[in-house]
Amino acid sequence: MVFGADEQDLSSAGRGVETLAELAGLLRALRRRHARRCGERELSYRTLAARTGWSHTAVAEYFTGKTLPPTDRFDVLVDLLGAGPAERGALATARDRVHERRRGDTRPPDPQPDRAAAAPVPRQLPPAVHQFSGRCPELAELTDLVARTPATGPVTVAITGTAGIGKTALALHWAHRMAGRYPDGQLYLDLRGFDPSGAAMPAGEALSQLIDALGVPSQRIPPDLAARAALLRTALAGRRMLIVLDNARDSAQARPLLPGTPGCLVVVTSRNQLPGLVAAAGAHPVTLDLLGPDEATELLLRRVGPHRGQVEPAAVDAIVARCVGLPLALALVAARAATRPRAMLSSLAGELRDARTPLDALDIDEPDGAVRTVFWWSYRALRPAAARLFRLLGLHPGGSVSVWTAAGLAGLPVDGTRPLLAELVLANLLTEHTGGRYHLHDLLHAYATERATAEEPSEQRAAAVHRMIEHYLHTAHHADALLGSQREELILDRHEPGVEPVADRRAALEWFTTEQPVLLAAVPLAVAAGLDATATRLAWTLTTFLDWRGHWTALVEVQRAALAAAERIGDLAFQAYARRGLARAHTRTGRYATAHRHLAAALELHHRCGDPIGQGQTHLSIALVLEREQRYAEALDHARRGLESFGTVDNGRWRARALNVVGWYHALLGDHARALTSCRAALDLLQDFETPADHVYTWDSIGFALHHLNRFDEAIAAYREALRRGRDLGDRHVEAMILDHLGDAHRAAGAVDEARAAWQRAAGLLDELHLPDDLEQVHARLAAIAPRSPQPA
Known part of the structure; x- marks a missing residue:
């Protein structure tokens, strides 16, 4: 048997299989292709055994041709390895052919119960998305779930995610892969949970359609909702069916449509998270995130053709970046490229770049396909307070906010803001990250900005921006005070509610690090809003952190x-x-x-x-x-x-600081005894002040003076004290300088290995800070000492 050179479609190869060895070869080819498509190494026998719950020996025998897999195991294997619908049919036929030849008769293997008297088997799945790509981890997770779930009840999966994230595409792609395992048919129902008209399908109508598809006469369908749900469960009892419930509004809409006995697989998709379905029906949640750069590029190239991507790789990268990993956006750009086959991708990338907003560039003629329309369906379903918060988040200059920032924007207490954020998360218009932060991806941010401009009066928008900047100013002022910098005290006019609780110096550094992009954007935003005084004070609060980092x-x-x-x-x-x-x-x-x-x-x-x-x-x-x-x-x-x-x-802190600086320059001029006297006087004054930076610099100066008085052990102890305090301080440049001085003291004391270690750590910090002159000096010190002696074997 000869497989295709690229192993892209194994359907024709399956038709030629006659022996167990050939069937095993086909499985191995499928495994190779799966690895190539997912960009991973081939799944090992042990990995496959872990995912299926079978023994490692059994899996090895299937792939080496020693044993014929039973039908159900064969189906699971080809699903795990990504076989398409046509391939699954051909592979199943090949497996049956091998089984028949080995039995030496013509009886069909694994017969199913006779349902001749039943209605025709429903095959309602819509076509799978053409050229589906990506989502390998999610597909593996879903297939593993079915393989591992005990047959004690129906299997329910809830695929959720924001508008345009590809929920239906994934559900249908996977459903077609799994269809062969459910011989009693497949049901599909669009519940219209986010229909433009706002009219979601009532549960009673949904029940009627499902019952009708199962061949139950209409006159037997009762009017009562609970009775209809019971009739559906009765009709599904004993059947192995796959049911896709697309676009559910919430758990309440989907729950009456679930079977009650083993044998069925139910896939529910929704833009809202479905906690009720997870809690009450044991649904397995799968939340889709934006595609990564590699998956997004693969999706785009499959639609526009790899040859166009090879000619213009920079344009592909630009399009992928502008579409921010949203499958719907990528599909719309690909559709536009398909209708303009002679157009350069760079021209499409230019349209995306030059459009007033990315949403403008992603509009198409079909109303239901435009990104704006898709977002509108989710937005209009929000309660008014949550919709207002979503709009105001569009005024925020970054994509990530804390609950305190959101409260400041909305002018609400924190406790009143949390439920609104939860509603936006539930609607998949926000993503909740660890640490209590909420992320709004770029296209949704652009849409929120549009809604704010369209629906919020200008004075309300200005007030929200003012509240947000005041929140950042007061929180940054509090965090800056915790850093203990050597600056004057800043007195603010008033204290705004909702200031973020920053507990200590480490938390202050973390807060500044997390919020840095937004804080940098907030200064020009304040200027643009006419808040010049606020802008000057916000810039003041950022000085220490930006300098130290x-x-x-x-x-x-x-x-x-x-x-x-x-x-x-x-x-x-x-x-x-x-x-x-x-x-x-x-x-x-x-x-x-x-x-x-x-x-x-x-x-x-x-x-x-x-x-x-x-x-x-x-x-x-x-x-x-x-x-x-x-x-x-x-x-x-x-x-x-x-x-x-x-x-x-009358402030000893400032005199202490100046005494240390005076002592430092005495040391640089060679008067080390006077330097030590001045710096120790500074340290005595500092005992009454909790100013970490002053303590760090003074201990470093004392170490320098002691070193040059040839009191090396005392110098090393002083430097270590400065280093201990300096690490907590967070000033990486100062930490590098102390390590440099410590290396000098170790070298003078004859401890070459300790000197090398200190200088190497200093070099690493200076390299991160992009300070080539200081780095060159440290490298020169490292080069001047002998290399480390080899360790004995």
Whole structure:
């Protein structure tokens, strides 16, 4: 027997099977093709045994031709390995032919009970989606479920997901694969749960249609709903049938349509999650997510043809990105490409890119196929309060929100917002992620924005944006205070309700990390909304986190926007703060002249405001730039001027900070004894203050002075204390510098392996931060020490 070269269709090969060895060869070919289609290694005998519950030996014998699989096991195998409807029929015939030859007679194997007196076997499944692709994990999960479920009751599957995610396509594709296992027929019913008219099919009508399909005379169908449900269960008793209930509105609509005895498989699809069906009927939930890039690309290429994709791979990538993994969107683009076979895919990608919104580019002539229409069906079924929240989420600049952010947007208490989010999740218009966050994919976000523009008055939209930005400002202010940065205290005018509870420094870092994209977008959004004062203060709260995490390009963008906003409203103090933030970013990236220019302007602004703390902070920032330029004497002079400025206010924290900086520059100038005295005086003052950054920097300075006084053990202990505190601080650049200093102390003490380990960790952090100059210095230190001695065998 010769299989096709590409093994794409095994139907014709199955027709030529006569022996058990040939049948086993066909199964192996099917296994190879399945692996290639799913992009995985071939399923091992042990994996197949685990998925089916059979023994490993039995599976091995089926694939090596030692044993003929029974009919039910053969059906399960070909389903697991992705055989299509035509292939399953041909393969089943081949298996029967081999069985007959081995028995030496002509009796058909595995006869089914005679139902000659019954009505014709219903075959109601609509055609499967042409060129279905992807969803390999879900298909395997579904097939495993049927294979493993004990025959004590009907098997019910609930496939749920947002509009256009491919629920019906998956249900029909899998149902056609499974149809051969249900010889008494297949029933299909569209329950119209999200019909444009809003008229979902009543349960009584659905029951009548199913009962009628089973051959029960219409005069026997009772008017009572409960009686009809009982009659359906009676008619299904003893039958092996596959039932697809498509587009269910909710669990209540689907539950009366379920059989009550073993033998049937029921597949229910819905845009809503169906917790009632899972709890009351034991339905197995399968929630579909957006396609990944590889699956989305495969779907598109199967529709437009691989040759077009090979010619324009960049256009394929652009289309896939714009369609955000939504199968409906990809299908619409593919349909447009099919009607324009001579058009370049790049032109379609350009239409998607240039459209006012992605929804514009995905509109088609057929009303029921446009993405907007599909989303409308789900949206119009929401309660008014949930629909309003969905609209307002379209005003949010990102795709992920917490319950507190949603509450701020809606102007509602958190407890009143949770049920509305739950309703949107139930409708699959939102996805709930771990950590209590909710995600709105890009096309739904675009649709929500459209609904907000169409239905929310402009003043209501502006109020919602204002509430959201105030929520982020107050939460960021709270989180920034927990970081313990070395900055002035920011006093906000009022405290908005709904501020997110951030418990400690670690939680603050996590919150900033999670919300960073939205926070960066919120500053220009505040500017666009005319909230210049709010924009300046929000930018202020982001400075420490962006600096510590090495996001200096983002820091420049935010502070430029803040500076322009502060200048528009004439706020001198926040003009100075913004210039200091810009100087910090430029100092980190080696643009020292630009940093000096901003700091000179900031110093003048603080003088005009009569702000001694701002003046002192600016002098210390100038000293840092001078240090990077190796102008240590000038840096010491500005550190002393900073100490003088802080001396005019009764606050030991600021004097402690300046004393540490003064000591640091004494050390760089070689006066290590004076440096140690000044830094220890700073540490004494800091005992009364919970300011983590000041403690980290001061311990590092003490370690540096001790190292150069040849007190290596004390220096290493000081560096380790700085490192311990610095890891909790979250400033990765400072952590790298402390590790660099620790490596120096280990090397001076003769501990080469410890020095190497510290420098390697420092190099890793500096590489992540993209600081090539600092990284080059650490690499030079590593290169200067001998390689690690080989370990004895």
